[in-house]
Amino acid sequence: MTIENVRRINLEDLLGRDAVRINSAEVGQMLGGAVVMVTGAGGSIGSELCRQVARFAPARLVFFEHSEFALYRIGEEFRELFPRCRSPASSATSRMPSGCAR
Numbered sequence: 001m002t003i004e005n006v007r008r009i010n011l012e013d014l015l016g017r018d019a020v021r022i023n024s025a026e027v028g029q030m031l032g033g034a035v036v037m038v039t040g041a042g043g044s045i046g047s048e049l050c051r052q053v054a055r056f057a058p059a060r061l062v063f064f065e066h067s068e069f070a071l072y073r074i075g076e077e078f079r080e081l082f083p084r085c086r087s088p089a090s091s092a093t094s095r096m097p098s099g100c101a102r
Contacts, residue, residue, distance in 0.1 A: 028056045037062040041089075042070025050074060054082045063089040 012019055036053050040046035041063035047070075053061055061078075065071040071089050078087045 031056040031058050033057070033059050035060045035062065037064055039064045041065045042067055042074045047074050047077075050078070050087075051081075054078070054085050058085075060086045060088065063087055065089070 031053055036058045038046050038050050038053065038061065041050050042065040046065070050061060050063065063071055063074055065074070075087065075089050078085055
């Protein structure tokens, strides 16, 4: 391999598919002012989903997470980065019907 073979890597190269383009106006209409619950909110994908949802100003963004520490971390991040976002946290598992009923 030589330096001539090195090239920039695009996101699509890693995905193995075309990137999905989001219609922000349509998503904003759907999420703005709504109550949104994200399961797995403290994980890598769930926390990123929470960050993206928060941009659309939901009435409430509910964090649902099994790990109390992960729930604490995402809650702290949101208090700092999104202080106006109402984000109640729930530590439970979907296998516990009583936890889902809260």
